[in-house]
Amino acid sequence: MQTDAIEAALARLMPPALSEDCQFEIEAMIDELAGPEVEEIVEMPVRRTSRWVIGSGIAAAAAGLLAIFPFVKTTPSHATAAVSEEAPGLVLIGESDRVEAMTDEGWRDSDGSAMHAVRLNVVAENSLRDEETGITMRISEPREELLLTPISAF
Amino acid sequence: MSSPAQQWKKWLAENGPRLLLFARGWSNCRQDAEDLVQEAILRMWHHQADKGGEPPDLPLVFSTIRFCGLNHHRSESRRRKREESVIYLNDFQDVWLDPVLEEDEEAVVLREAVQNLSQKLREVVVMKFWGGLTFLQISETLAISPNTAASRYRYALEQLAHELRRVKEDRRHAN
Numbered sequence: 001m002q003t004d005a006i007e008a009a010l011a012r013l014m015p016p017a018l019s020e021d022c023q024f025e026i027e028a029m030i031d032e033l034a035g036p037e038v039e040e041i042v043e044m045p046v047r048r049t050s051r052w053v054i055g056s057g058i059a060a061a062a063a064g065l066l067a068i069f070p071f072v073k074t075t076p077s078h079a080t081a082a083v084s085e086e087a088p089g090l091v092l093i094g095e096s097d098r099v100e101a102m103t104d105e106g107w108r109d110s111d112g113s114a115m116h117a118v119r120l121n122v123v124a125e126n127s128l129r130d131e132e133t134g135i136t137m138r139i140s141e142p143r144e145e146l147l148l149t150p151i152s153a154f
Numbered sequence: 155m156s157s158p159a160q161q162w163k164k165w166l167a168e169n170g171p172r173l174l175l176f177a178r179g180w181s182n183c184r185q186d187a188e189d190l191v192q193e194a195i196l197r198m199w200h201h202q203a204d205k206g207g208e209p210p211d212l213p214l215v216f217s218t219i220r221f222c223g224l225n226h227h228r229s230e231s232r233r234r235k236r237e238e239s240v241i242y243l244n245d246f247q248d249v250w251l252d253p254v255l256e257e258d259e260e261a262v263v264l265r266e267a268v269q270n271l272s273q274k275l276r277e278v279v280v281m282k283f284w285g286g287l288t289f290l291q292i293s294e295t296l297a298i299s300p301n302t303a304a305s306r307y308r309y310a311l312e313q314l315a316h317e318l319r320r321v322k323e324d325r326r327h328a329n
Binding site: 003006007010011012015017018022025030034 | 157162166170171172174175184191195249250252253254258261264265268279283284308314315318
Protein backbone atom coordinates (compact mmCIF):
# COMPACT_ATOMS: atom_id res chain seq x y z
CA MET A 1 0.00 0.00 0.00
CA GLN A 2 1.33 3.39 -0.98
CA THR A 3 2.06 6.15 1.53
CA ASP A 4 -0.68 8.30 0.02
CA ALA A 5 -3.21 5.52 0.46
CA ILE A 6 -2.30 5.12 4.12
CA GLU A 7 -2.52 8.87 4.66
CA ALA A 8 -5.94 8.83 3.03
CA ALA A 9 -6.96 6.06 5.40
CA LEU A 10 -5.58 7.99 8.39
CA ALA A 11 -7.73 10.93 7.34
CA ARG A 12 -10.74 8.74 8.14
CA LEU A 13 -9.71 8.93 11.79
CA MET A 14 -10.03 12.02 13.90
CA PRO A 15 -8.96 12.80 17.46
CA PRO A 16 -11.87 12.95 19.87
CA ALA A 17 -12.67 16.23 21.58
CA LEU A 18 -11.82 16.91 25.20
CA SER A 19 -14.56 15.77 27.54
CA GLU A 20 -17.03 18.41 28.64
CA ASP A 21 -15.70 18.23 32.20
CA CYS A 22 -12.13 18.74 31.06
CA GLN A 23 -13.06 21.57 28.71
CA PHE A 24 -14.99 23.26 31.51
CA GLU A 25 -12.14 22.82 34.00
CA ILE A 26 -9.54 24.25 31.65
CA GLU A 27 -11.74 27.19 30.71
CA ALA A 28 -12.37 27.89 34.39
CA MET A 29 -8.63 27.72 34.99
CA ILE A 30 -8.03 30.18 32.15
CA ASP A 31 -10.62 32.56 33.62
CA GLU A 32 -8.96 32.27 37.01
CA LEU A 33 -5.51 32.87 35.57
CA ALA A 34 -6.70 35.82 33.51
CA GLY A 35 -8.39 37.46 36.49
CA PRO A 36 -11.30 39.86 36.18
CA GLU A 37 -11.60 41.59 32.84
CA VAL A 38 -10.89 45.31 32.94
CA GLU A 39 -13.02 47.13 30.43
CA GLU A 40 -11.54 50.55 30.87
CA ILE A 41 -8.49 51.72 32.71
CA VAL A 42 -9.22 54.97 34.49
CA GLU A 43 -6.20 57.07 35.21
CA MET A 44 -6.52 58.16 38.75
CA PRO A 45 -5.35 61.61 39.77
CA VAL A 46 -2.24 61.72 41.88
CA ARG A 47 -2.71 63.18 45.29
CA ARG A 48 0.18 64.49 47.30
CA THR A 49 -0.40 65.27 50.89
CA SER A 50 1.87 66.90 53.35
CA ARG A 51 2.11 64.75 56.38
CA TRP A 52 2.81 65.47 59.93
CA VAL A 53 4.83 62.68 61.33
CA ILE A 54 4.89 62.35 65.04
CA GLY A 55 7.89 60.44 66.15
CA SER A 56 8.32 59.21 69.61
CA GLY A 57 11.66 58.41 71.14
CA ILE A 58 13.54 61.19 69.41
CA ALA A 59 16.41 62.60 71.39
CA ALA A 60 15.43 65.00 74.09
CA ALA A 61 17.50 67.76 72.58
CA ALA A 62 15.39 67.69 69.45
CA ALA A 63 12.09 67.07 71.10
CA GLY A 64 11.44 70.65 71.95
CA LEU A 65 12.02 71.66 68.37
CA LEU A 66 9.27 69.49 67.00
CA ALA A 67 6.81 72.20 67.78
CA ILE A 68 8.51 74.24 65.09
CA PHE A 69 7.70 73.29 61.49
CA PRO A 70 9.64 70.19 60.64
CA PHE A 71 11.28 69.86 57.24
CA VAL A 72 10.15 66.60 55.78
CA LYS A 73 11.81 65.21 52.70
CA THR A 74 9.76 62.52 51.08
CA THR A 75 11.49 60.10 48.75
CA PRO A 76 9.62 59.42 45.51
CA SER A 77 7.29 56.47 45.77
CA HIS A 78 6.54 54.02 42.97
CA ALA A 79 2.90 53.94 43.83
CA THR A 80 1.86 57.44 44.62
CA ALA A 81 -1.37 57.20 42.67
CA ALA A 82 -4.23 57.51 45.07
CA VAL A 83 -7.93 57.65 44.63
CA SER A 84 -9.55 61.01 44.92
CA GLU A 85 -13.15 61.89 45.32
CA GLU A 86 -13.46 62.21 41.51
CA ALA A 87 -12.77 58.51 40.91
CA PRO A 88 -16.06 57.21 39.55
CA GLY A 89 -17.82 54.63 41.66
CA LEU A 90 -15.11 54.42 44.33
CA VAL A 91 -15.74 55.78 47.80
CA LEU A 92 -12.94 56.37 50.26
CA ILE A 93 -14.10 54.78 53.51
CA GLY A 94 -10.89 54.75 55.51
CA GLU A 95 -7.44 56.27 55.51
CA SER A 96 -4.50 55.57 57.76
CA ASP A 97 -0.84 56.41 57.92
CA ARG A 98 1.40 54.37 60.18
CA VAL A 99 5.10 54.38 60.96
CA GLU A 100 6.48 50.84 60.66
CA ALA A 101 10.12 51.57 61.50
CA MET A 102 12.24 54.50 62.55
CA THR A 103 16.03 54.87 62.45
CA ASP A 104 17.96 57.65 64.11
CA GLU A 105 20.57 58.82 61.59
CA GLY A 106 22.20 61.38 63.87
CA TRP A 107 23.28 64.91 62.92
CA ARG A 108 23.33 66.24 59.38
CA ASP A 109 24.46 69.45 57.83
CA SER A 110 21.84 71.00 55.60
CA ASP A 111 22.69 74.37 54.01
CA GLY A 112 24.94 75.25 56.90
CA SER A 113 22.37 74.37 59.55
CA ALA A 114 22.70 71.44 61.90
CA MET A 115 19.82 69.01 61.53
CA HIS A 116 18.78 65.92 63.41
CA ALA A 117 17.86 63.21 60.87
CA VAL A 118 15.40 60.42 61.49
CA ARG A 119 14.52 57.95 58.72
CA LEU A 120 10.97 56.65 58.79
CA ASN A 121 9.31 53.76 56.99
CA VAL A 122 5.70 54.76 56.61
CA VAL A 123 2.77 52.84 55.17
CA ALA A 124 -0.27 54.74 53.96
CA GLU A 125 -3.43 52.69 53.63
CA ASN A 126 -6.63 53.65 51.88
CA SER A 127 -9.80 51.58 52.10
CA LEU A 128 -12.13 51.97 49.12
CA ARG A 129 -15.53 50.63 48.32
CA ASP A 130 -16.78 50.04 44.79
CA GLU A 131 -20.36 51.32 44.90
CA GLU A 132 -21.39 49.14 41.96
CA THR A 133 -20.18 45.78 43.24
CA GLY A 134 -19.91 46.49 46.95
CA ILE A 135 -16.35 45.14 46.93
CA THR A 136 -14.07 46.74 49.49
CA MET A 137 -10.38 46.99 48.68
CA ARG A 138 -7.37 48.22 50.57
CA ILE A 139 -4.48 50.00 48.87
CA SER A 140 -1.18 50.09 50.73
CA GLU A 141 1.50 52.56 49.78
CA PRO A 142 4.78 52.05 51.58
CA ARG A 143 7.23 54.93 51.44
CA GLU A 144 10.36 56.19 53.10
CA GLU A 145 10.70 59.61 54.65
CA LEU A 146 13.62 61.51 56.08
CA LEU A 147 12.63 63.78 58.91
CA LEU A 148 15.06 66.66 59.39
CA THR A 149 14.71 68.75 62.52
CA PRO A 150 16.81 71.92 62.93
CA ILE A 151 18.99 72.01 66.03
CA SER A 152 19.35 75.41 67.62
CA ALA A 153 20.51 74.43 71.09
CA PHE A 154 22.92 71.80 72.38
CA MET B 155 -10.14 42.92 20.22
CA SER B 156 -10.76 39.78 22.29
CA SER B 157 -9.39 39.37 25.80
CA PRO B 158 -6.53 36.92 26.53
CA ALA B 159 -8.99 34.50 28.13
CA GLN B 160 -11.16 34.51 25.01
CA GLN B 161 -8.13 34.00 22.77
CA TRP B 162 -6.99 31.04 24.86
CA LYS B 163 -10.44 29.46 24.88
CA LYS B 164 -10.69 29.77 21.10
CA TRP B 165 -7.23 28.29 20.80
CA LEU B 166 -8.25 25.44 23.11
CA ALA B 167 -11.37 24.73 21.07
CA GLU B 168 -9.24 24.49 17.91
CA ASN B 169 -6.36 22.48 19.32
CA GLY B 170 -7.77 20.57 22.28
CA PRO B 171 -8.43 17.32 20.36
CA ARG B 172 -4.92 17.14 18.85
CA LEU B 173 -3.34 17.91 22.22
CA LEU B 174 -5.45 15.20 23.82
CA LEU B 175 -4.41 12.72 21.15
CA PHE B 176 -0.75 13.49 21.71
CA ALA B 177 -1.19 13.29 25.48
CA ARG B 178 -2.68 9.82 25.10
CA GLY B 179 0.77 8.58 24.18
CA TRP B 180 2.02 9.73 27.57
CA SER B 181 -0.79 8.44 29.74
CA ASN B 182 -2.72 5.31 30.40
CA CYS B 183 -6.25 6.51 30.12
CA ARG B 184 -8.24 9.41 28.78
CA GLN B 185 -8.61 11.05 32.19
CA ASP B 186 -4.85 11.10 32.73
CA ALA B 187 -4.37 12.48 29.23
CA GLU B 188 -6.80 15.29 29.96
CA ASP B 189 -4.92 16.05 33.17
CA LEU B 190 -1.72 16.26 31.15
CA VAL B 191 -3.30 18.68 28.70
CA GLN B 192 -4.53 20.84 31.56
CA GLU B 193 -1.13 20.84 33.25
CA ALA B 194 0.58 21.76 29.99
CA ILE B 195 -1.83 24.64 29.39
CA LEU B 196 -1.21 25.94 32.90
CA ARG B 197 2.54 25.86 32.31
CA MET B 198 2.07 27.50 28.93
CA TRP B 199 0.00 30.29 30.43
CA HIS B 200 2.82 31.25 32.78
CA HIS B 201 5.40 30.81 30.03
CA GLN B 202 3.50 33.04 27.62
CA ALA B 203 2.85 35.72 30.26
CA ASP B 204 6.30 37.17 29.54
CA LYS B 205 5.56 37.17 25.80
CA GLY B 206 2.39 39.19 25.72
CA GLY B 207 0.05 36.46 26.93
CA GLU B 208 -0.76 35.11 23.46
CA PRO B 209 -1.70 31.43 23.10
CA PRO B 210 1.42 29.36 22.41
CA ASP B 211 2.65 27.65 19.25
CA LEU B 212 1.69 24.01 18.97
CA PRO B 213 5.24 22.56 18.88
CA LEU B 214 5.94 24.14 22.24
CA VAL B 215 2.79 22.66 23.74
CA PHE B 216 3.64 19.22 22.40
CA SER B 217 7.05 19.54 24.03
CA THR B 218 5.45 20.58 27.30
CA ILE B 219 2.99 17.69 27.25
CA ARG B 220 5.91 15.36 26.63
CA PHE B 221 7.84 16.91 29.51
CA CYS B 222 4.84 16.65 31.85
CA GLY B 223 4.27 13.07 30.72
CA LEU B 224 7.85 12.13 31.48
CA ASN B 225 7.60 13.69 34.92
CA HIS B 226 4.44 11.79 35.67
CA HIS B 227 5.95 8.52 34.62
CA ARG B 228 8.80 9.06 37.03
CA SER B 229 6.65 9.74 40.03
CA GLU B 230 5.48 7.13 42.48
CA SER B 231 1.88 8.24 42.28
CA ARG B 232 1.93 7.75 38.53
CA ARG B 233 2.97 4.14 38.98
CA ARG B 234 0.08 3.60 41.34
CA LYS B 235 -2.34 5.22 38.93
CA ARG B 236 -0.99 3.08 36.11
CA GLU B 237 -1.91 -0.04 38.01
CA GLU B 238 -5.36 1.35 38.72
CA SER B 239 -5.90 2.37 35.13
CA VAL B 240 -5.90 -1.20 33.79
CA ILE B 241 -9.64 -1.07 34.08
CA TYR B 242 -9.73 1.87 31.68
CA LEU B 243 -7.47 0.13 29.18
CA ASN B 244 -10.00 -2.63 28.92
CA ASP B 245 -12.81 -0.19 28.36
CA PHE B 246 -13.69 -0.29 24.66
CA GLN B 247 -14.92 3.32 24.86
CA ASP B 248 -11.46 4.55 25.78
CA VAL B 249 -10.14 5.04 22.27
CA TRP B 250 -7.55 7.41 20.92
CA LEU B 251 -9.17 8.15 17.59
CA ASP B 252 -12.69 8.09 16.25
CA PRO B 253 -13.58 6.95 12.72
CA VAL B 254 -15.13 9.78 10.73
CA LEU B 255 -17.66 7.32 9.30
CA GLU B 256 -19.52 4.74 11.30
CA GLU B 257 -18.79 1.05 10.64
CA ASP B 258 -15.54 1.85 8.85
CA GLU B 259 -13.74 -1.39 9.68
CA GLU B 260 -10.53 -0.43 7.94
CA ALA B 261 -10.37 2.77 9.99
CA VAL B 262 -10.89 0.80 13.18
CA VAL B 263 -8.04 -1.56 12.26
CA LEU B 264 -5.86 1.41 11.47
CA ARG B 265 -6.74 3.03 14.78
CA GLU B 266 -5.52 -0.02 16.66
CA ALA B 267 -2.42 -0.12 14.52
CA VAL B 268 -1.65 3.52 15.37
CA GLN B 269 -2.09 2.80 19.06
CA ASN B 270 0.23 -0.18 18.78
CA LEU B 271 3.02 1.73 17.09
CA SER B 272 6.11 2.26 19.21
CA GLN B 273 6.07 5.56 21.05
CA LYS B 274 8.86 7.03 18.91
CA LEU B 275 6.96 6.38 15.72
CA ARG B 276 3.54 7.18 17.06
CA GLU B 277 4.37 10.64 18.34
CA VAL B 278 5.84 11.63 14.98
CA VAL B 279 2.70 10.42 13.20
CA VAL B 280 0.45 12.23 15.65
CA MET B 281 2.37 15.49 15.41
CA LYS B 282 2.69 15.32 11.63
CA PHE B 283 -0.69 14.04 10.62
CA TRP B 284 -3.12 15.34 13.24
CA GLY B 285 -0.96 18.12 14.68
CA GLY B 286 -0.06 19.55 11.29
CA LEU B 287 3.56 20.16 12.27
CA THR B 288 6.39 20.22 9.77
CA PHE B 289 9.30 17.80 10.09
CA LEU B 290 11.43 20.73 11.23
CA GLN B 291 8.99 21.56 14.02
CA ILE B 292 8.78 17.90 15.00
CA SER B 293 12.55 17.65 15.07
CA GLU B 294 12.73 20.64 17.41
CA THR B 295 10.06 19.20 19.66
CA LEU B 296 11.74 15.81 19.95
CA ALA B 297 15.35 17.05 19.78
CA ILE B 298 16.08 14.91 16.72
CA SER B 299 17.13 15.83 13.20
CA PRO B 300 14.45 16.64 10.59
CA ASN B 301 15.69 13.66 8.54
CA THR B 302 15.16 11.34 11.49
CA ALA B 303 11.65 12.74 11.96
CA ALA B 304 10.87 12.15 8.28
CA SER B 305 12.33 8.64 8.42
CA ARG B 306 10.27 7.75 11.46
CA TYR B 307 7.15 9.02 9.72
CA ARG B 308 7.79 6.96 6.60
CA TYR B 309 8.65 3.89 8.65
CA ALA B 310 5.46 4.31 10.72
CA LEU B 311 3.34 4.52 7.57
CA GLU B 312 5.00 1.37 6.21
CA GLN B 313 4.20 -0.43 9.44
CA LEU B 314 0.59 0.74 9.31
CA ALA B 315 0.28 -0.37 5.70
CA HIS B 316 1.76 -3.75 6.58
CA GLU B 317 -0.65 -4.18 9.47
CA LEU B 318 -3.63 -3.29 7.28
CA ARG B 319 -2.55 -5.82 4.64
CA ARG B 320 -2.06 -8.51 7.28
CA VAL B 321 -5.52 -7.99 8.79
CA LYS B 322 -7.15 -8.02 5.36
CA GLU B 323 -5.41 -11.27 4.42
CA ASP B 324 -6.38 -12.86 7.72
CA ARG B 325 -9.99 -11.95 7.09
CA ARG B 326 -9.86 -13.27 3.52
CA HIS B 327 -8.49 -16.58 4.75
CA ALA B 328 -11.12 -16.74 7.48
CA ASN B 329 -13.85 -16.30 4.87
